Amino acid sequence: xxxxxxxxxxxxGSKGFIQGNEMKKQRESQCTQxxxxxxxxxxxxxxxxxENGVHTIQILMDVAPAERSSEVPLSxxxxxxxxxxxxxxxxxVEWLQAYFSxxxxxxxxxxxxxHHPALQGDAFTSRVLQILLRDVKFGxxxxxxxxxxxxxxxxxxxxVGGAMRKNxxxxxxxxxxxxxxxxxxxxYMSGKGDHLKQWLLTHERQ
Numbered sequence: 001x002x003x004x005x006x007x008x009x010x011x012x013g014s015k016g017f018i019q020g021n022e023m024k025k026q027r028e029s030q031c032t033q034x035x036x037x038x039x040x041x042x043x044x045x046x047x048x049x050x051e052n053g054v055h056t057i058q059i060l061m062d063v064a065p066a067e068r069s070s071e072v073p074l075s076x077x078x079x080x081x082x083x084x085x086x087x088x089x090x091x092x093v094e095w096l097q098a099y100f101s102x103x104x105x106x107x108x109x110x111x112x113x114x115h116h117p118a119l120q121g122d123a124f125t126s127r128v129l130q131i132l133l134r135d136v137k138f139g140x141x142x143x144x145x146x147x148x149x150x151x152x153x154x155x156x157x158x159x160v161g162g163a164m165r166k167n168x169x170x171x172x173x174x175x176x177x178x179x180x181x182x183x184x185x186x187x188y189m190s191g192k193g194d195h196l197k198q199w200l201l202t203h204e205r206q
Contacts, residue, residue: 053115
């Protein structure tokens with residue numbers, strides 16, 4: 001697929017995040033994004049990134065989610081890819097492929113770095129997404145209220161919902177694991193992907 005150029009901050013550390021003070025010392029740098037298209041049980045997924053890390057993951061919702069079968073393993077295959085891709089982008093693709101086919105192995109796999117402004121510094125959105133990635137494991141869920149408490153602001157449940165909507169790398173940062181206090185799954189992709197959220201939660205329970 002084609003390349004596009006974007007202005008972004010400098011790369012993160014090993015887990016994809018960079019501390020606020022360190023970030024302020026860095027200058028903006030130019031990087032070249034490339035996009036890989038994957039066919040998954042959720043439909044087409046587009047992963048974009050540069051040599052510094054993953055920028056975005058987009059779930060296009062072009063088909064209904066596949067039914068999970070105990071006999072046929074789920075798969076996620078590359079549909080379209082540029083001739084050359086960065087190690088971080090390849091790492092992301094391998095992680096996603098494992099997530100759908102052998103999800104129990106993802107905890108031991110290398111994790112790609114991130115390179116997106118929403119994940120930089122110590123702003124609330126970045127902090128919430130970092131805590132979600134670090135503390136809410138595969139097969140677990142957390143309420144918006146509880147995640148707000150974990151981020152140090154118990155009254156910020158609504159802001160947590162806003163942070164989930166701003167998540168540029170769904171699946172990697174598992175915003176589908178954040179549910180309402182009543183136990184309802186809550187909206188996903190601004191309500192357009194609620195069926196995908198249900199599918200993902202069921203996939204992880206199994």
